[in-house]
Amino acid sequence: xxxxxxxxxxxxxxxxxxxxxxxxxxxxxxxxxxxxxxxxxxxxxxxxxxxxxxxxxxxxxxxxxxxxxxxxxxxxxxxxxxxxxxxxxxxxxxxxxxxxxxxxxxxxxxxxxxxxxxxxxxxxxxxxxxxxxxxxxxxxxxxxxxxxxxxxxxxxxxxxxxxxxxxxxxxxxxxxxxxxxxxxxxxxxxxxxxxxxxxxxxxxxxxxxxxxxxxxxxxxxxxxxxxxxxxxxxxxxxxxxxxxxxxxxxxxxxxx
Amino acid sequence: xxxxxxxxxxxxxxxxxxxxxxxxxxxxxxxxxxxxxxxxxxxxxxxxxxxxxxxxxxxxxxxxxxxxxxxxxxxxxxxxxxxxxxxxxxxxxxxxxxxxxxxxxxxxxxxxxxxxxxxxxxxxxxxxxxxxxxxxxxxxxxxxxxxx
Numbered sequence: 001x002x003x004x005x006x007x008x009x010x011x012x013x014x015x016x017x018x019x020x021x022x023x024x025x026x027x028x029x030x031x032x033x034x035x036x037x038x039x040x041x042x043x044x045x046x047x048x049x050x051x052x053x054x055x056x057x058x059x060x061x062x063x064x065x066x067x068x069x070x071x072x073x074x075x076x077x078x079x080x081x082x083x084x085x086x087x088x089x090x091x092x093x094x095x096x097x098x099x100x101x102x103x104x105x106x107x108x109x110x111x112x113x114x115x116x117x118x119x120x121x122x123x124x125x126x127x128x129x130x131x132x133x134x135x136x137x138x139x140x141x142x143x144x145x146x147x148x149x150x151x152x153x154x155x156x157x158x159x160x161x162x163x164x165x166x167x168x169x170x171x172x173x174x175x176x177x178x179x180x181x182x183x184x185x186x187x188x189x190x191x192x193x194x195x196x197x198x199x200x201x202x203x204x205x206x207x208x209x210x211x212x213x214x215x216x217x218x219x220x221x222x223x224x225x226x227x228x229x230x231x232x233x234x235x236x237x238x239x240x241x242x243x244x245x246x247x248x249x250x251x252x253x254x255x256x
Numbered sequence: 257x258x259x260x261x262x263x264x265x266x267x268x269x270x271x272x273x274x275x276x277x278x279x280x281x282x283x284x285x286x287x288x289x290x291x292x293x294x295x296x297x298x299x300x301x302x303x304x305x306x307x308x309x310x311x312x313x314x315x316x317x318x319x320x321x322x323x324x325x326x327x328x329x330x331x332x333x334x335x336x337x338x339x340x341x342x343x344x345x346x347x348x349x350x351x352x353x354x355x356x357x358x359x360x361x362x363x364x365x366x367x368x369x370x371x372x373x374x375x376x377x378x379x380x381x382x383x384x385x386x387x388x389x390x391x392x393x394x395x396x397x398x399x400x401x402x403x404x
Contacts, residue, residue, distance in 0.1 A: 011290070056312050060319070063276055063283055079287035094290055115271050116278065193281075212271075220269030235274040241286045248290050 009036070009045040009090060011082045012065045012075075013239065016106045017042045019073035027065050028058045036087045038095040041102055044069055045090060048083055055081075070239045074109050076102065077239040098248045105244055111209045112187060113237030117219060119174055119200030119230040121167075126198075126229070130166040137162050174230055175201035181222045185215045190242040200230045204242035212237075276316030280309045 010028045015021055017040045023033040027046035035042040044065065062080050069075045084090050095102070131138050140159045144152045175191065178201055183189045185207065192202035207215045216234075223232045276283075 014288070056308070056315065059280070059283060059312060060276060060316050063279065067274075077283075077287040079289050080283050082290055084290070116274075118278075216269040216271065219271075223269065233278070234269065234271050235278045236271040238274060238279065238282075241279075241282045244288065245286060246288055248288055 008048045008083050008085055009087060010048045011078045011084055011090065011094065012044040012046075012062060013069065013078050014076045014094070014102050014106070015042050015044065015069070015073045016040065016103075016110070021069035021073040021075060023065055023069050025064045025068055026061065028053065028061045030061070033065055033069075036090040036095075038091040039099040041095045041099060041106075043090045043094060044075065045084075045087075053081070066239050070113075070237065074106055074111070075239050076105055076109070076244045077241055094248070101246060101248070105246065109206070109240045109243060112206050112240065113209060113212065114240045114242060115186075115205050115207050115212070115215060115234070115236035116192075116238060117178060117182065117201075117203045117205065117222075118233040118235075119178065119202075119226070120196065120233065121170075121198045121200050121230060122228070123198050126167065126170065127163070129229070130163055130170075134162070134166055137166065171200055174226070175203070177225070178203055178222055181225070182215065182218050185211055185218050188243065192242065206240060206243045275313070277313035280313050284309070 010031070012027065012033070015035075017037050019042070021035070021042075021044060023044070025033070027033040029046075029048065029050060031046035031048065033044060033046045036045050037043075046065075059080055066075060066077050084093060131141060137159065140155060140162065144155045144159055147155075149156075171194075179189060179191075182203070182205060186205035187208060188206045190204040190206075192204055194200075194202050205215070219232065219234050226232065
């Protein structure tokens with residue numbers, strides 16, 4: 001296994017030394033994925049020869065490795081594009097100085113998976129609802145429609161402002177509803193930054209392996225409760241990205 | 257499976273396996289950050305833009321479709337051969353990057369690799385300018401992720 005021990009290595013993630021992560025897909029640059037073990041931990045790595053990586057392609061390779069490894073083990077994902085100066089550096093700079101923190105994270109996450117639940121509005125439907133439910137919006141809309149575009153300039157802005165506020169209110173309510181229904185079945189939850197303009201909410205949950213079925217049923221009930229107003233996207237299991245954030249820097253300024 | 261038996265009339269809810277589109281932001285913005293790592297001349301600049309992320313996600317979708325279609329094949333199709341070949345042709349930009357640098361690889365992927373070769377020089381100089389001017393902001397952006 002200690003092939004190319006001196007070459008640089010690309011790092012995908014860290015798992016417990018007692019876990020087996022079988023990875024058959026090729027890694028970055030199609031290199032074979034292997035582990036570097038130390039202090040009861042194992043780093044998932046592949047040797048790297050190039051000085052430059054084609055990011056668009058390799059981000060996919062990176063994800064494929066983590067996705068596959070996560071099927072059989074709890075893997076702490078490492079930030080995309082992380083390269084260390086050889087197997088020894090993996091032991092000395094990553095595993096050794098952070099052994100306690102990594103083991104603690106792995107302990108907390110063991111047997112648990114991340115499941116993401118995203119809600120998306122159908123924009124037209126949402127807007128109809130907003131106009132129907134808010135007399136202020138409806139009145140302003142009628143006024144704006146009856147005058148020319150220039151004359152109604154400030155009314156238009158005001159209208160847009162009101163609509164945006166109404167949408168924000170919907171988002172808040174729907175996120176709260178989803179959390180109320182799902183959080184009791186999860187170990188913990190994390191509210192993610194909504195990534196699309198029509199997003200109702202983006203939530204990440206850490207769920208015990210044995211609770212996944214119960215959680216999925218709750219997602220099904222939430223889907224019915226939200227009806228056609230909100231389209232749910234339910235994906236996973238993912239490596240515990242939202243629950244394994246840690247800065248393993250020795251000095252805080254080192255990354256800038 | 258209790259859930260299966262009980263799903264009277266309804267369908268059984270299951271998490272979908274995630275495509276890159278679901279996780280691209282997470283992959284690029286989250287994960288353990290390790291001090292003292294070697295910076296391979298990378299990456300990390302164009303890939304942070306929303307447009308590039310969308311393109312990367314759709315390429316992933318296409319590749320997954322291609323894989324699925326390959327698996328469908330009625331004769332004993334050799335999908336271990338089909339996919340790499342497909343990837344080669346879809347990522348010609350990546351191969352070129354050996355001589356042109358990773359950023360060109362990204363750019364090719366983003367623009368669909370349709371650029372004519374005769375304006376290579378122009379592209380190269382403009383992209384290396386971009387690299388030096390935006391490398392600082394990429395670090396600070398990575399830094400400023402929210403902690404949960």
